[in-house]
Amino acid sequence: MQITDITVFSYKARYNDGVYTIIRTDSTIEGWSETAPLGSDYLPSSFTGEIAALKEIGPKIIGLDPRSIASVNAVMDKVMLSGMAAKSVIDLACWDILGKSVDLPTHVLLGGCLTDEPPAFSVIGFGDLPTVVHKAQTELDKGVIAMQLKVGDDPLVDARRVKAIRKILPESMKVWADANASWNLDQALVFARALGQEITIPLEQPCRSLTDCAEVGRRTGLPIILDECVFTMADLMAAHAAGVTGVNIKLSRVGGLTKARILRDAAVGLEMMVNVDDTWGCALTTAQNLQLAASTRPDRLRAVDLFAEWTNPLISEIPRMQSNGRITPVSLPGNGFGSVNIEHLGEPLFQITA
Numbered sequence: 001m002q003i004t005d006i007t008v009f010s011y012k013a014r015y016n017d018g019v020y021t022i023i024r025t026d027s028t029i030e031g032w033s034e035t036a037p038l039g040s041d042y043l044p045s046s047f048t049g050e051i052a053a054l055k056e057i058g059p060k061i062i063g064l065d066p067r068s069i070a071s072v073n074a075v076m077d078k079v080m081l082s083g084m085a086a087k088s089v090i091d092l093a094c095w096d097i098l099g100k101s102v103d104l105p106t107h108v109l110l111g112g113c114l115t116d117e118p119p120a121f122s123v124i125g126f127g128d129l130p131t132v133v134h135k136a137q138t139e140l141d142k143g144v145i146a147m148q149l150k151v152g153d154d155p156l157v158d159a160r161r162v163k164a165i166r167k168i169l170p171e172s173m174k175v176w177a178d179a180n181a182s183w184n185l186d187q188a189l190v191f192a193r194a195l196g197q198e199i200t201i202p203l204e205q206p207c208r209s210l211t212d213c214a215e216v217g218r219r220t221g222l223p224i225i226l227d228e229c230v231f232t233m234a235d236l237m238a239a240h241a242a243g244v245t246g247v248n249i250k251l252s253r254v255g256g257l258t259k260a261r262i263l264r265d266a267a268v269g270l271e272m273m274v275n276v277d278d279t280w281g282c283a284l285t286t287a288q289n290l291q292l293a294a295s296t297r298p299d300r301l302r303a304v305d306l307f308a309e310w311t312n313p314l315i316s317e318i319p320r321m322q323s324n325g326r327i328t329p330v331s332l333p334g335n336g337f338g339s340v341n342i343e344h345l346g347e348p349l350f351q352i353t354a
């Protein structure tokens with residue numbers, strides 16, 4: 001089997017530009033995948049940059065066997081060091097093809113279904129206390145069992161908000177705060193002190209650098225999860241050595257499912273907690289995330305991000321969160337979504353052919 005062409009679509013998702021890529025092969029099998037870089041000041045990645053990367057990488061993988069995914073990755077890495085979201089969307093389409101070619105879901109090919117029903121997490125953003133408490137209560141009523149509380153603004157205001165939300169949630173709720181690398185060390189320490197001793201929640205990427213994040217953990221005793229500063233295995237190893245206890249793995253940040261799987265396996269081997277996530281996305285991102293989450297040990301998987309629960313339009317039929325706050329992966333071959341409704345996508349942005 002050979003890759004014959006790559007077609008790239010774009011559509012306006014609710015908050016961001018999304019990219020859909022389809023890889024066709026010389027068989028009847030097509031691979032679909034999705035990536036959506038967040039704002040350009042979030043990671044060393046941008047929508048226009050990833051489009052440019054796709055145009056540069058695409059011609060080099062035409063003619064390769066999409067089922068030899070490590071070979072495809074090796075070629076992509078030879079073309080450029082960056083372009084992680086571009087590489088991710090190609091890598092994910094190859095996994096979709098591999099699964100369809102052997103009639104197995106991707107999570108089986110990743111080692112099997114270790115977590116039948118991964119817990120989904122809800123994100124509670126910023127807002128005044130009554131608004132965010134109401135939002136958390138609404139999510140709780142829906143059956144959510146894991147919540148990520150956004151922080152990273154004024155540390156005193158953030159601490160008040162986190163305390164108010166934590167108070168209404170049952171002890172069994174998995175709760176953690178995510179600053180998205182927005183604080184410096186000074187602000188992160190103020191937040192932790194204002195939070196007080198009575199609340200213990202893991203803190204995700206309080207500062208930009210590993211050094212500062214690890215220092216927050218050392219001084220406060222709070223478990224630290226890293227997200228925005230883990231790209232490679234070396235980053236993960238350094239994080240673990242510095243006392244970091246968890247990692248949020250975003251497929252498009254690390255270059256795709258092939259690399260995410262290796263990081264996930266290493267993190268689990270190091271007894272770290274794993275969140276499965278992506279920068280943004282919609283239906284296909286949700287299904288893709290679910291493949292990695294389902295193949296992760298349940299005692300090491302904190303939760304998985306289900307973008308389909310809060311973005312639209314959904315371009316394909318995918319599993320949705322159940323009333324127990326969990327999600328069951330489907331047994332469809334490939335990345336676990338039905339046929340893609342191309343009407344949502346409009347005309348392709350461009351196509352790369354042999």
Ligand SMILES: [Mg+2]
Nearest residue numbers: 178204227248
């Ligand atoms: Mg995060």
